Amino acid sequence: MSERPVHELINELSQVLFELSNKVVENLLASLYALKNQDEEGARKIRMVDDEIDVAEVNLEERCLAFLALQQPVAKDLRTIVTIIKINDDLERIGDLAVHIIDRMPEISPEMLESFGFESMGMLAGDMVKKSIEAFVSKDRILANHVIALDEDVDVLHRSVFKKVTALMKEPDSDINQLIAALSMSRYIERMADHASRIANEVIFLVTGEIARHRGGFY
Amino acid sequence: MTVDARETSESAQLQKATRDIYLPPERKKITGGDTVHISAKEFSIYYGEFEAVKRVSADILSKYVTAIIGPSGCGKSTFLRAINRMNDLIPSCHTTGALLFDGDDVYGKFTDEVLLRKKVGMVFQKPNPFPKSIFDNIAYGPRLHGVNDKKKLMEIVERSLRKAAIWDEVCDRLDKNALGLSGGQQQRLCVARTLAVEPEVLLLDEPTSALDPKATAKIEDLIQELRGSYTIMIVTHNMQQASRVSDSTMFFYEGVLVEHASTAQLFTNPKDSMTEDYITGRFS
Numbered sequence: 001m002s003e004r005p006v007h008e009l010i011n012e013l014s015q016v017l018f019e020l021s022n023k024v025v026e027n028l029l030a031s032l033y034a035l036k037n038q039d040e041e042g043a044r045k046i047r048m049v050d051d052e053i054d055v056a057e058v059n060l061e062e063r064c065l066a067f068l069a070l071q072q073p074v075a076k077d078l079r080t081i082v083t084i085i086k087i088n089d090d091l092e093r094i095g096d097l098a099v100h101i102i103d104r105m106p107e108i109s110p111e112m113l114e115s116f117g118f119e120s121m122g123m124l125a126g127d128m129v130k131k132s133i134e135a136f137v138s139k140d141r142i143l144a145n146h147v148i149a150l151d152e153d154v155d156v157l158h159r160s161v162f163k164k165v166t167a168l169m170k171e172p173d174s175d176i177n178q179l180i181a182a183l184s185m186s187r188y189i190e191r192m193a194d195h196a197s198r199i200a201n202e203v204i205f206l207v208t209g210e211i212a213r214h215r216g217g218f219y
Numbered sequence: 220m221t222v223d224a225r226e227t228s229e230s231a232q233l234q235k236a237t238r239d240i241y242l243p244p245e246r247k248k249i250t251g252g253d254t255v256h257i258s259a260k261e262f263s264i265y266y267g268e269f270e271a272v273k274r275v276s277a278d279i280l281s282k283y284v285t286a287i288i289g290p291s292g293c294g295k296s297t298f299l300r301a302i303n304r305m306n307d308l309i310p311s312c313h314t315t316g317a318l319l320f321d322g323d324d325v326y327g328k329f330t331d332e333v334l335l336r337k338k339v340g341m342v343f344q345k346p347n348p349f350p351k352s353i354f355d356n357i358a359y360g361p362r363l364h365g366v367n368d369k370k371k372l373m374e375i376v377e378r379s380l381r382k383a384a385i386w387d388e389v390c391d392r393l394d395k396n397a398l399g400l401s402g403g404q405q406q407r408l409c410v411a412r413t414l415a416v417e418p419e420v421l422l423l424d425e426p427t428s429a430l431d432p433k434a435t436a437k438i439e440d441l442i443q444e445l446r447g448s449y450t451i452m453i454v455t456h457n458m459q460q461a462s463r464v465s466d467s468t469m470f471f472y473e474g475v476l477v478e479h480a481s482t483a484q485l486f487t488n489p490k491d492s493m494t495e496d497y498i499t500g501r502f503s
Contacts, residue, residue: 006500072459074486074498209488 006071010080013063014137017084017091020056021133023049024091024098025126028192031098032122035105035113043102050099057092061085076206083206087136090195090202094129097188097195104188107181116164116182121157121189124150128196135203144207147200154193161186240283240466241481249282249447256281256420256450257302261316264297264306271297273474274316284442284451286465286482288458290502293471295454299422301325302452303339304332320420337364340413344425346405348397348412353380353389356397356408360416375415383411384441403434410441421445423453427460439464458498462486470494 027049034042064085073081128150135143165183168174204212242248257279264272272294279285287295306312318325348356357376366372380386385407397408406426427435442451442464455461461468462482469479478494489495496502
């Protein structure tokens, strides 16, 4: 089967998305590291990288729109470009959430951070993002389903944080501001996992042509 | 399950798929469009020994637009021309299987070809108006079928030209020679000429391949106007055109009907890898 320039272009756009995802995952992990070590310098770098992510996201979207207009793809080519546009959007949002975590950093003490186990929760979300992109690259529906299943693990952790926060709030000497910051942080990580799950759903669409979102269970 | 039983079940599934035409929201579902107008059953067309169309089974739904795509020489025009028996003009051409029009065998012993061609009109790749006036071009068919009343003919001419969206451009020069019109106008005139005998089916064989983009757009708009009133079948090499104008699409390759599905389905998620390769240009 011959590959035409149009298909090389699709591969190129997929490669750009892959590079963007690496940047996003690295920034996510950097935000967890900065949080653990209360690293202000690291936080500054994360904000700078997020600005680069924003520029790359707009750039990739513009290239995809130009591709749609000029090449008028159909079938798998069309699904690939639509998937790239959607994943691009999810990655940019994950990047923003990493910055939100950093923004909340000064409001929460290292002891409280430690007690909520945000690092392992964040690592789990980061792993989901990485795996969802792997599923995109290898067009692996099984791996995509695995990512969707992992989302429940993060949801469970988020619910336990919620319960813990509400219990602590009832104590007379509770620091409400810190607890709200902790709850927000948990929410940001949970949203990251949701975006990874969305990416996995887009991969299923790419592979099967069926929109699997909102169906419940595995596809 | 036996092979025959499996084939029957696959055929039933295919028929169901084409009957449940998935239409994008902007394209209206047609009332009465769930009846089968033309049906091919194990239908083959031969040029001498050569089997140009191979055991095609398909249902064409009434009043919808069906596109036929495929590489050159795949049998798509041969299949189209078989519907109003244009292939009869080729001495070595013969058929097997059945091709039904409104349930009647097109190739049956008692089929009246003239009546069939009245019901199944055809427009070709190159506009081919008669070297006569615009009026006479349109009135030619009705006259042939016995309409001679001038007032009645004038009504038919006006109605046909309006339906073909060319009335406003030619109403003040009906007595002028049709060959003086532009290519795009000539093609719409040919559509009007076909509509004048009140057909049920319109066969369009690459109707815009000789036209510029503006004239092409007008023909495509016209197809959308006529959709719902006539069963339309269009052979085209232009994939975007097939996806823009049709409700269902048939993909032919080497005489075989590889896939027949709703256009929205075929152009987003084709079931056959050969269709996928063809429409994405990966064909070797």
